[in-house]
Amino acid sequence: MPTDHSRDDSRRVSLLLGLLFGLAGMGSSSAAIALPLIGSDLDVSAGTAxxxxxxxxxxxxxxxxxxxxxxxxxxxxxxxxxxxxLMTTGAVLAAAAPTFETLVLARMLQGAGAAAVPTLGVAVLNGRYSGAVRGLALGRLAGMAAAISCLGPLLGGVLEEALGWRAVMALPVLGLLVLPVLWPALTREGSGARLDLLGALLVAFTAAGVVLVVQSPSTGFVVLAAGVLLLVLGTPATIARVRRRPHGFLPMSVVRNGTVVRSAVAAAAVPASWFALLVAVPGVLVAHGWEPWQVGLLLVPSAALALVVPRVAGPLITSAGPTRAIAVAGGVATVALVIASVGATTVSAPLLGVGVLLVTVAFGLGQPAMTAAVADAVDADVRGVALGVATLVFLVGGSVGSAVVGGLGEPIGVGWSLAVLAALPLLGLATITAELRRPAVLD
Structure with a gap:
């Protein structure tokens, strides 16, 4: 059972975790601002970048x-x-990459390392706190993470202007400075059981298939075929693995838990919107004469807003319940994408800025709401993997969001690609309709 630590402790731990989360997120937000220069420097198209x-x-x-x-x-x-x-090693290798192919491999290593932060960060808070204190802590984590990520484009733009895009790639190395301060709050105890590596690989291949299919319009038939092949082979193999190893990488108790699955699927629309705008906003404005640092400056209000959102998110999750909070976040994400779609089509910086402001609110509410819903729905011995599975679905949504803009942005335009993506939060809401009809259970 979670233990109620002092509020001062929860504030310190959650903000430090949010800082680390934000630095991991900077791997996307700061890098997105550098995409135009990366493309021209390494001789690839904007969609490929x-x-x-x-x-x-x-x-x-x-x-x-x-x-x-x-x-x-x-x-x-x-x-x-x-x-x-791994995150810092990947960042260093990306900064030194001589070719685009090397850069992509380094970025994949960086992402594989950064994945530890969101799952383990929320696991720390869910295991350490409970009740209203936990809700506030999760809100602070999401708010700090979003604020740092929103500052990523500005910092990335300034660094690119002064030192080039390679310096931007190295930013996540700063995460090494945060880890020693967090160390005392991290647990060392586990069950001692073995890890199902085959199950993990099957899930990875299947998720990769989704992203390859989505981004294939900008990359051609070979990528589409590879994605379809991974889906066709990976999906039944993953299902068979879960049935054969009910306590393996994807425990049957987690996969069959409707609250975990529905909460993750519904919330996935939030990072899809977030990552889509991270790619779309710099792409549109830089193509029309903006400097990268100017785009970053446009997003600074989002960073300030992200610090305020936890004051609303924590109490809303506690009072209305996590599922209803996810629904609110999805609705806000849809509005954000529609406004940003118009902004991208008309090249309106104010509309694009408003879209980012709204999606910041959606992220600051949706991420802690999802983690609270999942943590409450499972036993403590599988809480870590349940949060991991939910975060997997959540972040696959982010990958789909950037892939939609990258894949459809060239054939139909960035504005229309955002309009297509605006339907995703509505589909997510449909998955939690039954749970929304239930009375909220308060902590």
Whole structure:
């Protein structure tokens, strides 16, 4: 059972975790601002350059459940240390990459390491606090993470202007400075069971298939065929693995838990919107004469707003319940995408800025609401993997969001690609309709 620590402790721990989460998120937000220069420097198209975001986010998604399961087995300290080490190594390699192919591989390694942060961060808070204190802590984590991520484009733009895009790639190395301060709050205890590596690989291949199919319009038939093949082979193989190993990488108790699955699917529209705008806004404005640092400056109000959102998110999750909070976040995400779609079509910076402001609110509410819903729905011995699986689905949504803009942005335009994506939050709401009809259960 979670233990209620002092509010001062919950504030410190949650803000530090949010800082680490934000630095991991900077791997996308700061890199997105550098995409135009990366494309021209390494001789690839704008649509192809978005693979550095999509594949980063994909690795972030597919390995996040590995860390969740790993933490159940050995505690949080070792998995988080491994993850932050991989994240910083990938950042250094990306900064030194001589070719686009090398850059993509380094970004994938960076994403595989950064995946430790979101899952293990919320696992720390869910295991350490309960009730209203937990809700506030989760809200602070999401708010700080969103604020740092929103500052990523500005910092990335300034660094790109002064030192070039390679310096932007190295930003996540700063995560090494946060880990020692967090160390005392991290647990070392686990169940000692073994990790189902085959199950993890099957899930990774299947999720990769989704992203390849979505981004294939900008990359051709070979990528589409590869994605379809991964889906056709990976989906039944994953199902068979779960049935054969009910306590493996995807525990049957988690997969069959309707609250976990529905909450994750519904909430996935939020990062889809977030990552879509991270790619779309710089792409549209830089193409029309804006400097990267000017785009970053446009997004600074979102960083300030992100710090305020937890004051609303925590109490709303506690009073209305996590599922209703997810529904609100999905609705806000849809509005954000519609406004940003108009902004991209008309090249209106104010509308694009409003879209980012709204999606910041959606992220600051949707992410802690999803983690609270999942944590409440499972037993403590599988909480880490349940949060990992939910975060996997959540972040696959982010990868799909950037892939939609990268894949459809060239054939139909960025504005229309955002309009297509605006339907995703509505589909997510449909998955939790039954749960919305139930009375809210308050902590």
């Amino acid at each position: 978005t693979w550095t975001i999509s594949l980063y986010t994909l690795m972030l998604a597919v390995t996040t459940a590995v860390y969740g399961r790993f933490s159940d087995l050995v505690g949080i300290r070792i998995p988080l240390l491994v993850g932050v080490s």
